[in-house]
Amino acid sequence: MSLTIVGSVAFDAIETPYGKTGKIIGGAGTYTALSSSYFVDNPQLISIIGYDFPEEYLSMLHKHGISTEGIERVADKKTFFWSGKYHEDMNIRDTLATELNVLGDFDPKVPESYQNTDYLMLGNLLPSVQRNVIERLHKRPKLIVMDTMNFWMNTMLDELLKTIRMVDVLVINDEEAKQLSGHKSLVKAASRVLKMGPKHLIIKKGEHGAMLFSGGKIFYTPALPIEEVYDPTGAGDTFAGGFIGWLAKTDDLSFENMKRAVVFGSAMASFTVEKFGTEMLQYLDKKEIRKRVVQFSELVTFEMPK
Numbered sequence: 001m002s003l004t005i006v007g008s009v010a011f012d013a014i015e016t017p018y019g020k021t022g023k024i025i026g027g028a029g030t031y032t033a034l035s036s037s038y039f040v041d042n043p044q045l046i047s048i049i050g051y052d053f054p055e056e057y058l059s060m061l062h063k064h065g066i067s068t069e070g071i072e073r074v075a076d077k078k079t080f081f082w083s084g085k086y087h088e089d090m091n092i093r094d095t096l097a098t099e100l101n102v103l104g105d106f107d108p109k110v111p112e113s114y115q116n117t118d119y120l121m122l123g124n125l126l127p128s129v130q131r132n133v134i135e136r137l138h139k140r141p142k143l144i145v146m147d148t149m150n151f152w153m154n155t156m157l158d159e160l161l162k163t164i165r166m167v168d169v170l171v172i173n174d175e176e177a178k179q180l181s182g183h184k185s186l187v188k189a190a191s192r193v194l195k196m197g198p199k200h201l202i203i204k205k206g207e208h209g210a211m212l213f214s215g216g217k218i219f220y221t222p223a224l225p226i227e228e229v230y231d232p233t234g235a236g237d238t239f240a241g242g243f244i245g246w247l248a249k250t251d252d253l254s255f256e257n258m259k260r261a262v263v264f265g266s267a268m269a270s271f272t273v274e275k276f277g278t279e280m281l282q283y284l285d286k287k288e289i290r291k292r293v294v295q296f297s298e299l300v301t302f303e304m305p306k
C-alpha cells in the first residue's frame with residue numbers, strides 16, 4: 001500500500017554524553033521516512049528544504065526508495081536547523097537552537113502522484129499545517145496517524161483538537177497524554193484522549209516502551225534494554241515510521257496486527273538510539289530487523305506452570 005509522510009527535513013547538531021556531531025541530516029520526516037523504507041517500497045515524503053540542503057542527502061533518501069517529489073526547495077532561504085544537548089540522564093534534553101528558516105512558512109503541497117495515498121503519517125508540525133495536508137488530499141487515506149507535542153497544547157489547543165478529531169491514530173508521549181487529558185493515570189488519560197476523536201492511541205514511554213489503546217483493549221511493549229544509548233534523537237519519529245510502515249505493508253488494521261506494528265516501531269527505534277543521528281537507520285537490513293523483533297518477543301513471552 002502507498003504511504004505518504006509529512007514532516008521536517010532538517011539539519012541537526014546533537015550533543016550527548018558520548019560525543020557531539022556537526023551539522024548532520026535530521027528532521028522528523030527524515031527519520032520516519034527512512035524507518036518506513038524497510039517496510040514500504042516507495043514512501044512519499046512531503047517537506048521543505050532551503051538552498052543549503054546538499055544533493056547527497058537527497059540521493060541518500062532516493063537510495064532508500066523514498067520519493068522526494070513532495071520536498072519543496074526554497075531558493076533564497078536556509079533549511080530548518082535544530083540543535084539539542086542531552087544530560088547525563090538522557091531523558092532530559094535542552095534545545096540549544098531552533099532556527100525555523102524555511103519551515104516558518106511551510107505550506108505543504110501534495111504532488112499529483114501522492115494523491116491516492118492509502119496511509120498518511122503526519123509528523124509533528126503546526127496543527128493547521130497537518131490539517132491542510134488532509135484537506136488537500138482528494139480521497140481520505142485508509143489510515144491517518146498523527147504525532148504532536150506539548151508546545152501545541154500550550155499555545156493552540158483548539159487548533160490541535162480540530163486536527164486530532166480528523167485522525168485515526170494519535171502518537172504522543174506519557175507527559176503529553178497527561179497534559180492533553182488532564183489525568184495523571186495513563187489509563188484514564190487514554191480513555192479521555194480517545195473521546196477526542198482518534199480510534200487508537202499510542203503512548204510512548206521512552207526507555208520504558210509504548211502502550212497501545214484501542215477499542216477498550218490495551219497492549220504494552222517494553223523498549224529493548226540497550227546497553228548504551230548514544231543518541232535518543234528521532235527515536236519517536238523512527239517508531240512512527242516502523243509502526244505505519246508495517247501497517248502499510250500488511251494492510252491489516254486489526255488489533256492483533258497493530259500490536260505487531262507497535263513492536264516493529266519499537267524495534268526500529270531501538271536501532272536509531274545506538275548511534276548518532278540517522279547513522280544506524282541508513283544501513284539496516286531486513287534480517288536484522290526481524291532478529292530484533294524476535295528478541296522483543298523473547299523478552300515478554302513466558303509460560304505458566306500447569
Ligand code: AMP
Nearest residue numbers: 008010026027028082233234235236237
Ligand atoms: P525527537 O527526538 O523525536 O523530538 O525528534 C527530533 C527531530 O525533530 C530532530 O531531527 C529535529 O530536526 C526535529 N524537530 C525539532 N524541533 C522541530 C519542530 N519545531 N518542527 C519540526 N521538527 C522539529
